[in-house]
Amino acid sequence: MTELLRLDNPIRAYDWGSRDVLAGLLGRPVPSAGPEAELWIGAHPGAPSRIAGRGSLLERIDRDPVRMLGPGVGRLPFLLKVLAVDAPLSLQVHPDAGQAVQGFAREESCGPPAGDPKRCYHDDWPKPELVYAVTDFEALCGFRPVADAAAELRTLGGARLAEVAGAVESGGPRGALELLANWPVHDRADLVGEVLASGGWRELLARRYPHDPGVVTALLLNRVVLRPGQALFARPRTIHAYLRGTGVEIMASSDNVLRGGLTPKHIDLPELLEVTDFTPGLPELVSPVAMGGGEVLYPAPVTQFQLTRLRPDPAVEVAEPGPGALLCLEGELEVARGACRERLRCGEALFIPHAGGALRVTGDGTGFRAAVPCGPPGKNGEGLGEFVSFP
Template sequence: MESNGRKHETGLVKLKCSVQNYDWGRIGYDSRVARLFERNCGCQIDEKKHYAEFWMGTHVSGPSFIQGIDDLSLKSWIQQNPKVLGDVVVDKWGHDLPFLLKVLSVGRSLSIQAHPDKELAGFLHKLQPNVYKDANHKPEMALALTEFEALCGFISSEELDVVLETVPEIKEAVSNASADQNLTVDKHNGEVKEEGVLRSIFTQLMSVDREVISKALSQLINRLNRESETRQLTSKEQLVLKLEKQYPNDVGVLAALLLNHVKLEPGDGLYIAANEPHAYLIGECIECMAASDNVVRAGLTPKYIDVKTLCSMLTYKQGLPEVLKGTPINQYVRRYTPPFEEFEVDRCVLDQGASVVFPGLPGPSVFVIISGEGTMQTSSSEDRVSEGATLFAPAGAEVRVSTDSELQLYRAGVNSKVLLNSLT
């Protein structure tokens, strides 16, 4: 299909995509999301507005449309032309994209949150469809475009011991009996007991009265400010001071001390399974996930929180998450393959005058140009592309990308292991 909307199953389809203006997004042209959105749709940017997420896909909360045909959504077009998904995807997920691609511009911390697995997502959607918008799970992966910081997963049991010994405000906020349990855990009794202790501490912390949290935070902030005059605060302590300014009297500030503080360089990635606690703190990233918008929140947010659900759903795994470096496919492309069926992401950085071929796969892909300009070709189409361009590639389409300048793009597609295994 050519970029003007005429159908051709091996051609590229240019997309007009959606933006989300959440309060944590960067403001005006400081936001890469804003710049990509402006270039993608020709819309004028409000320099006082927050631009948080650029969405590329078929989800109802931020659908993409066929460029040049404003009233034809990508989802509707796919349903009219299901062959563009390939038989493997249609058989497994029906007539829709199983993944959602985003760019995020994070100006201040997102909420401490987790995404439900499929069973819980179905239950929550049925119970509160106005809050939990769909019945799908939402495993996700973030790839840093800039230096990027996040909270991800619970700290190790050894670090938890240290926190409880050195941050008396947490022990005061929860019952001393619960917190003291961890300090006397029999290390030979396995992970189950430690997990139970962590679950107890986290659940009690997240459930205490707001007045108790306010008092504990006041004591903690005052103590850290005093101590900063005589010693260098740790990066986690500095983070606590920063979060408290963003979200005063919020339990999430204390909860952050129980989570891993992860710092990524451009090209580094994280994948986040269902039921894992996390919060993005600052920076810009590519994010890909199963096609869902389900979020269970419990701190660092003015939005609806569901502490009981969050505390009951978490896995309570402890230790640092794996930082993904990607696997080189060729000299220009690295592939990030999470342990999820719905998606994978390729990062492509082309030097001036270089070209690369993305082989045809038995499933669809979505490409987004992050910077630079060049040409994208298939056997039946050729498009000039530049920053902000987003294109859908049907199943089977081999795509050649070339550039006279430097060019950076990302490709999201169904996990190729799933696609290829289904054919054997």
């Protein structure tokens, strides 16, 4: 049986979200009653999409996993999101496959228990991420060269920032983070205060988090502003934070996160120090690849997900589209699969089961298609490879 499953998708109301973006996308009154941060499209147990009028997508997958996902997949390995970032997210790192397995087993046996806010490992999967900029999208990702970071700290002035600069020069980014992790609580406001007069994004962070050494950690990172149509990949073990903008994000469907600052949530700096890759390097900007018919691939070296942008010209034809999801972000799209026909308007989405044959998409809109590339992920979601398309 051929199916296209229309979805109702949950919104996550985190305090860094916008009151305009998602409400406007979904045609609701603007501003919304409170901040709306993420629109989730997928089968994540924390907030699964619902099949319109027919229960949750997660329940449907559990009842018929082979038909919905294909043989050997077991769980939907990706989560597709629309991000509406109006204030900085936390500095965070996600584990790689081996770290996720070990960390989850340790916390399962020794705690904290499931549901505890101090828990870091909620499953045994890694969590690579890719974000596509819908508007200008500002992010921090990976460590800057040591000399550049130290020079900026010294330029900003202040004895405390000079001490951090010395730690960077002598011990690299890890040395600086170890120093900041142990910075005396009574002196943290003065430390952050030395950033206050710097202006721009640095000053905004310092005003929002006046007692958080994570403000200084942020100065050690690469700042990148994506223009609409650009995309950024964040590997496991890469420290990053999103600062402002609207984006489409796709990630492995995992909850594992180690936070390093810029948040009221639990921060486990010792574990973050163990998980993080401290090698300085440039942010990984994704080079798009045209696939024909108006579909463009944003390739990532993972087996959990694949993201493409669709602007039919005149039609996007996909021979094997499932399992996947299709989101319309602008205009309208006509989606056909066998005898099934669906019209998607802005903010609407479909789930595309594994079984059912080829997909054809037409219309004047812009959409995003999430899929599982080249077969299912391996055990524990491993499968991170190398890019071949980055400059």
